Amino acid sequence: MLFTSYEFIGFLLVLFISYYLIPKRHQWKLLLVFSYLFYFIAGPVYLLYITATTITIFFFALKIENLSKRKDENFSGDKKVHKALIKNKKWRLLLFALIINIGILAISKYTNFAIANANSVLRFFGVAAEKQFGFRNIIIPLGISFYTFQAVSYLIDVYRGTVTAERNPFRFALFVSFFPQLIQGPISRFGDLSKTLFLPHSFDRIQVSYGLQRILFGFFKKLVIADRVAVGVTEIIREPDIYNGAFVFIGMFFFALELYADFTGGIDITIGVAQVLGIKVAENFRRPFFSKSIKEFWKRWHISMGTWFTDYIFYPVTVSKPMLRLSKWSRKNLGTALGKRIPIYLASFIVWFTTGLWHGASWNFIVWGLANWIVIMISQEFEPLYNRFHNRFPRVKEQTAFKLFQIIRTILIMNMIRSFNYYRDVPLTFRMWGTMVTERNWRIVFDGSLLGLGLSMADYVILLLGVVLLVWVSLKQRNGAVREYISAKPYWVKFVIWYGLFLSVLIFGAYGIGYDASQFIYNQF
Amino acid sequence: MNELLEILTDLHEDIDFTTAEAIFDNKIIDSFDIVSIIAEIYDRFDVTISAEYIVPENFNSAKALFALIEKLQEEN
Numbered sequence: 001m002l003f004t005s006y007e008f009i010g011f012l013l014v015l016f017i018s019y020y021l022i023p024k025r026h027q028w029k030l031l032l033v034f035s036y037l038f039y040f041i042a043g044p045v046y047l048l049y050i051t052a053t054t055i056t057i058f059f060f061a062l063k064i065e066n067l068s069k070r071k072d073e074n075f076s077g078d079k080k081v082h083k084a085l086i087k088n089k090k091w092r093l094l095l096f097a098l099i100i101n102i103g104i105l106a107i108s109k110y111t112n113f114a115i116a117n118a119n120s121v122l123r124f125f126g127v128a129a130e131k132q133f134g135f136r137n138i139i140i141p142l143g144i145s146f147y148t149f150q151a152v153s154y155l156i157d158v159y160r161g162t163v164t165a166e167r168n169p170f171r172f173a174l175f176v177s178f179f180p181q182l183i184q185g186p187i188s189r190f191g192d193l194s195k196t197l198f199l200p201h202s203f204d205r206i207q208v209s210y211g212l213q214r215i216l217f218g219f220f221k222k223l224v225i226a227d228r229v230a231v232g233v234t235e236i237i238r239e240p241d242i243y244n245g246a247f248v249f250i251g252m253f254f255f256a257l258e259l260y261a262d263f264t265g266g267i268d269i270t271i272g273v274a275q276v277l278g279i280k281v282a283e284n285f286r287r288p289f290f291s292k293s294i295k296e297f298w299k300r301w302h303i304s305m306g307t308w309f310t311d312y313i314f315y316p317v318t319v320s321k322p323m324l325r326l327s328k329w330s331r332k333n334l335g336t337a338l339g340k341r342i343p344i345y346l347a348s349f350i351v352w353f354t355t356g357l358w359h360g361a362s363w364n365f366i367v368w369g370l371a372n373w374i375v376i377m378i379s380q381e382f383e384p385l386y387n388r389f390h391n392r393f394p395r396v397k398e399q400t401a402f403k404l405f406q407i408i409r410t411i412l413i414m415n416m417i418r419s420f421n422y423y424r425d426v427p428l429t430f431r432m433w434g435t436m437v438t439e440r441n442w443r444i445v446f447d448g449s450l451l452g453l454g455l456s457m458a459d460y461v462i463l464l465l466g467v468v469l470l471v472w473v474s475l476k477q478r479n480g481a482v483r484e485y486i487s488a489k490p491y492w493v494k495f496v497i498w499y500g501l502f503l504s505v506l507i508f509g510a511y512g513i514g515y516d517a518s519q520f521i522y523n524q525f
Numbered sequence: 526m527n528e529l530l531e532i533l534t535d536l537h538e539d540i541d542f543t544t545a546e547a548i549f550d551n552k553i554i555d556s557f558d559i560v561s562i563i564a565e566i567y568d569r570f571d572v573t574i575s576a577e578y579i580v581p582e583n584f585n586s587a588k589a590l591f592a593l594i595e596k597l598q599e600e601n
Contacts, residue, residue, distance in 0.1 A: 162577065315559070328564075343564060
């Protein structure tokens with residue numbers, strides 16, 4: 001059930017009404033029923049997968065917590081030995097649960113990718129096609145990457161003692177399956193989401209209207225902007241031999257706009273639905289296109305994923321005993337400067353490799369991840385140089401023109417890197433980059449060629465106005481919540497704004513022939 | 526404590542870590558800094574700070590970090 005379908009709107013209406021009519025203590029139970037119903041409609045067999053993850057993680061988290069409690073109990077023998085023994089048992093339980101759940105994710109998502117790579121190796125050694133491995137028909141449950149990561153974060157938090165294990169399996173099942181965020185995130189932490197997820201909620205007119213307004217803005221971003229510009233992106237990707245040179249450059253901006261409007265639109269709907277229900281879901285974006293570096297961009301884009309990789313992969317890898325030993329050895333033998341860098345660069349490599357792989361089972365995504373890693377590492381290496389420059393010219397940093405230069409530079413680099421995500425394969429992406437230099441076809445910007453991408457002049461005007469609105473909202477957000485700003489306006493202004501937005505979704509939403517009521521991009525990850 | 530201050534100052538010469546507060550929350554130190562600090566602490570204090578201790582309470586000030594080092598030294 002797509003977020004942008006009539007069925008979903010009907011589903012929400014029934015939920016919202018019944019949620020506030022039933023006794024408050026049963027609200028979270030109703031949410032669990034609706035979440036499982038949502039997932040059942042997506043695919044009945046998916047329920048088996050999510051239930052397996054829920055049960056195993058719930059069970060192992062309890063076992064781990066029970067062991068943690070035994071750590072401090074009175075013990076007649078050597079306390080250090082007792083603690084070490086408990087720690088070891090906890091670690092083995094954690095590892096076992098991780099193997100099961102990451103294993104389910106890996107098998108369902110990456111088996112065919114592994115087969116394709118194995119076959120490439122076999123082909124290289126001249127093994128005949130009939131002797132190569134056949135692809136398997138494997139189900140990939142919707143949103144498995146998101147709910148697995150969310151459940152795993154809970155398990156590790158319990159292991160670390162930063163959250164208390166949930167004793168009610170049904171409440172935990174709701175945490176894993178909470179439908180608004182099930183298929184495209186954010187990847188919530190138990191410590192954050194549980195603060196409001198299980199509480200009884202009274203009908204709060206202001207919160208409900210803010211939630212509905214956010215849902216509406218999400219629909220606007222998805223239907224009016226993302227699905228419209230997607231037509232142009234699809235056309236440019238479909239015929240790379242025709243759409244080269246300047247088209248590649250323009251395609252990068254089109255895709256940046258599509259991805260931003262699509263993903264943030266989906267998250268707006270998620271957070272808006274949760275807000276109507278009185279539940280607080282953490283923000284996943286903080287005006288990413290205002291970032292002045294790639295490192296900063298990743299602190300503002302898909303925040304929940306970035307912090308997940310930092311907390312559960314980057315830190316554990318870099319501060320693990322073998323890595324600390326490597327750091328000590330490399331400082332001693334390779335010098336302090338290089339020695340310091342090696343563990344960080346190695347751990348970052350692992351993080352970006354897995355980030356790429358998490359996004360999709362293809363080399364495109366892996367190369368995309370590693371391209372991010374390379375740029376971040378290069379900028380890290382240049383940092384002393386930048387610092388020297390800014391110490392010499394301290395006023396430059398504060399100048400608007402310089403800030404603008406940094407923002408535009410970040411956008412351009414991100415656009416280049418992102419093109420790995422949508423071209424057929426990696427060599428083609430590099431070839432298309434090359435055509436931006438070799439093909440001198442910049443006249444297409446002015447000679448009407450852009451109207452041949454399936455977008456009319458009216459579409460471009462709507463997109464331009466949409467972008468102006470997005471930029472205005474982002475600029476306004478710097479001084480506080482936009483919805484609060486609008487709610488302080490006279491009644492007729494509010495009416496014009498929200499009714500206007502509603503009408504624009506109805507009138508300018510990309511429906512009908514030529515448009516595909518497309519899946520959200522992040523649903524596929 | 527002086528040795529720890531030296532480690533921190535090496536990373537950010539412009540910050541006075543004897544008085545600085547909320548250095549983790551305010552993103553004065555980032556994830557790269559944190560792992561550098563942990564590696565230095567391992568080197569100089571022979572203390573391993575595992576990932577579960579990387580929380581704002583332990584990294585918001587030099588004082589808090591030193592308290593963590595002392596606690597872990599005691600546990601060892």
